[in-house]
Amino acid sequence: MIYIYDSVLRDGAQAEGISYSVEDKLKIVKKLDEFGISYIEAGNPGSNPKDADFFKRLKGVSIKNAKVVAFGSTRRPGIKTDEDNNVKALLEAGVNTICIFGKSWDLHVTDVLRTSLDENLNMIYDTVSFFASEGYEVIFDAEHFFDGYKANADYAMKTLKAAADAGAKFVVLCDTNGGSFPDEVYEIVSKVVNNISVAIGIHAHNDSELAVANSITAVKAGASMVQGCINGYGERTGNANLCSIIPALQLKLGYECIPDDNIKMLTSVSKYVSEVANMQHDNRMPYVGDSAFAHKGGMHIDAVLKNTRTYEHIDPESVGNERRILMSEVSGKSTILSKIKEIEPTLTKNSPETKMIIDELKKMEYEGYQFEGAEGSFYLIVKKLLGKFKKHFDIKYFKVIDQIPWDLQTSATAMVKVAVDGIEEVTAAEGNGPVNALDAALRRALERFYPVLKSVVLTDYKVRVLNSDGATAAKVRVLIESSDREECWSTMGVSTNIIQASWDALIDSIEYKLAKEEDKKQK
Ligand SMILES: CC(=O)SCCNC(=O)CCNC(=O)[C@H](O)C(C)(C)COP(=O)(O)OP(=O)(O)OC[C@H]1O[C@@H](n2cnc3c(N)ncnc32)[C@H](O)[C@@H]1OP(=O)(O)O
Numbered sequence: 001m002i003y004i005y006d007s008v009l010r011d012g013a014q015a016e017g018i019s020y021s022v023e024d025k026l027k028i029v030k031k032l033d034e035f036g037i038s039y040i041e042a043g044n045p046g047s048n049p050k051d052a053d054f055f056k057r058l059k060g061v062s063i064k065n066a067k068v069v070a071f072g073s074t075r076r077p078g079i080k081t082d083e084d085n086n087v088k089a090l091l092e093a094g095v096n097t098i099c100i101f102g103k104s105w106d107l108h109v110t111d112v113l114r115t116s117l118d119e120n121l122n123m124i125y126d127t128v129s130f131f132a133s134e135g136y137e138v139i140f141d142a143e144h145f146f147d148g149y150k151a152n153a154d155y156a157m158k159t160l161k162a163a164a165d166a167g168a169k170f171v172v173l174c175d176t177n178g179g180s181f182p183d184e185v186y187e188i189v190s191k192v193v194n195n196i197s198v199a200i201g202i203h204a205h206n207d208s209e210l211a212v213a214n215s216i217t218a219v220k221a222g223a224s225m226v227q228g229c230i231n232g233y234g235e236r237t238g239n240a241n242l243c244s245i246i247p248a249l250q251l252k253l254g255y256e257c258i259p260d261d262n263i264k265m266l267t268s269v270s271k272y273v274s275e276v277a278n279m280q281h282d283n284r285m286p287y288v289g290d291s292a293f294a295h296k297g298g299m300h301i302d303a304v305l306k307n308t309r310t311y312e313h314i315d316p317e318s319v320g321n322e323r324r325i326l327m328s329e330v331s332g333k334s335t336i337l338s339k340i341k342e343i344e345p346t347l348t349k350n351s352p353e354t355k356m357i358i359d360e361l362k363k364m365e366y367e368g369y370q371f372e373g374a375e376g377s378f379y380l381i382v383k384k385l386l387g388k389f390k391k392h393f394d395i396k397y398f399k400v401i402d403q404i405p406w407d408l409q410t411s412a413t414a415m416v417k418v419a420v421d422g423i424e425e426v427t428a429a430e431g432n433g434p435v436n437a438l439d440a441a442l443r444r445a446l447e448r449f450y451p452v453l454k455s456v457v458l459t460d461y462k463v464r465v466l467n468s469d470g471a472t473a474a475k476v477r478v479l480i481e482s483s484d485r486e487e488c489w490s491t492m493g494v495s496t497n498i499i500q501a502s503w504d505a506l507i508d509s510i511e512y513k514l515a516k517e518e519d520k521k522q523k
């Protein structure tokens, strides 16, 4: 059993760009508890009134599985433990588990605390024993332990011994500056495990991109607690990413970290935390990122379609993620075929139509289209190339007028004329920008003929400049994401004119919805 200790609410809050509200913190605590994290380091009550208030609010919340931890430092030099403000704040937090961090690198004692080495040992002993004798479960985080050990092993070990003698249940070895290598971690953790009588933990930062490797290595050397953060949030380059550590330990090395049934929640927990933290979810995160099981190279896709193990280290579903097959200029026939078959199941890898579609897609990618993020446009193009596309409306013209000065609601006006089965309709609409105005005018014109479009909303709009050296004459790719609350789809337009590119993406979005409605009726 490995105790997983999440610090996304404390070390994670020390990450650039993250600032939680009390409500955010309460939501994350509940989610981590539901997931099965053993210890949740919920905050530092001596740091700021928000954390202090949060601990008050937490008293009314039912936590089913986890132990909630309040984090704070050893007492300041030269004062009594019960007079230290941080200690008082920890007492008021109302939790049963306290994590005390203290210095284990002599450099920090002399240069930061500016006290004697002996006084630092007293600070550790006094603070840990104060809480332990009051009946708290105490975890001691030995800040900078690895750097301290390399500089003065004897002193670094004395700091751990002080904490262990004072009643700490775990002493946690911190690679605070994130500069250690796995072989050093293995050697040092092994020595500590053999010399200190209490359970050992690891807390690794990611400055050398080795935090996950160092944490797993520490476990192999005998550590039984891993501190880290969901999504690897944390000070500077972050903390060890629990989204990688948990599946590595549990699925690959056979340790028990969280209940087996819950490991499937990993991807959704990761996305939930990034949503609440208001951080973009990182596609490239192993295990939980959208690209973690996204296959793009033609040869990879061909192999994965034959046997998923060929290019997947685990089953994506085991961590609640999914396999994605991407289309691009590096796709081969197998990739595109798997998508084409959704539209025309009779085609094979050797059908002439398959080759024709692949050649056309590669040509379009060369011109700036990118189908891996625009499945809606891909679907329409394949239908067009197979002669199966039915046009639902004709555009007679559109006009957009930008207004200056503007107000935020109506900075642009658009006028659109459409024809459906020979019946013409002219509409105009205002919007907070030209695309918004065009979208509103087009929809207003078409809703009369296709009421189902009332459910469609535009959920995202992205512009990418393709040749920035072209300056204002550059080509752009516009990606639009739409939703009808049941399905989401992305469509794309490419042009040197941003309005034209947006317009093409809008038209595709509407044609896609109408084509899908027809598919449904035919089924
Ligand atoms: C490696 C880690 O991540 S440890 C956690 C780091 N997290 C944070 O710093 C976030 C929370 N911190 C805070 O909100 C503030 O720093 C506070 C409220 C705790 C302290 O604020 P201030 O009293 O204004 O001190 P300030 O932040 O300027 O300086 C830190 C002080 O803590 C002292 N200190 C640092 N580590 C320790 C320790 N382990 N034990 C005791 N004192 C410590 C420093 O010596 C310094 O004291 P000094 O001003 O007497 O030299």
Ligand SMILES: CC(=O)C(=O)O
Pocket (backbone or CB within 6 Å): 011, 101, 141, 142, 143, 144, 174, 175, 176, 177, 203, 205
């Ligand atoms: C305790 C802690 O956050 C560190 O040493 O990095």
